[in-house]
Amino acid sequence: MTDLDQLARALGRSLKQLRVRRGLSLDALAARAGVSRGMLIQMEQARTNPSVGTVVKVADALGISLTTLFEQGLRPAVRLTPPGRAVRLWSTPAGSHSTLLAGTEAPGPLEMWSWRLMPGEGHTSDPHPPGTTELLHVTSGVLTLTVDGESHEVPAGTSAAFGSHVAHGYRNEGGEPVEMTMAVSVPPPR
Structure with missing residues (x-):
């Protein structure tokens, strides 16, 4: 598995968790972000390598940073990024x-x-x-x-x-x- 594949999977997992946690349907998030429902489905299923612009639009629509979209698990009090x-x-x-x-x-x-x-x-x-x-x-x-x-x-x-x-x-x-x-x-x- 390539780094891009791992990145796409992490993005897909986080995106779905955050969308569900906020009570947003695919249609509602797509409308907020100005991206297609199909693009969100592809992102959640790790079937695409979206552009930076698309990822930024989705993060903005969720009201989160891009970092949050790529994180997994619990966040420690001090988070180091090697x-x-x-x-x-x-x-x-x-x-x-x-x-x-x-x-x-x-x-x-x-x-x-x-x-x-x-x-x-x-x-x-x-x-x-x-x-x-x-x-x-x-x-x-x-x-x-x-x-x-x-x-x-x-x-x-x-x-x-x-x-x-x-x-x-x-x-x-x-x-x-x-x-x-x-x-x-x-x-x-x-």
């Missing part, structure tokens, strides 16, 4: 990638990410729920951060904070890799 357990959710053949490092549910989903963008590559994100905030810190290269159609250069050593309830994206327009750490805070479900 490098081999961090979840790489997005990557390109050139070497760009994002890795979910840690997350929690108090008071709403809070996630910490490690990103690497190779020259000429980028990633766009759909708007998150109102009240969502992102913090990022660039450790190498120059990131071009676009928020609601406006671009900002964020060089190494610089941090940025923004409301991510609007369309946003990250791009490397330079000649060296961009490395950054990001935190995403989603408000608790209403």
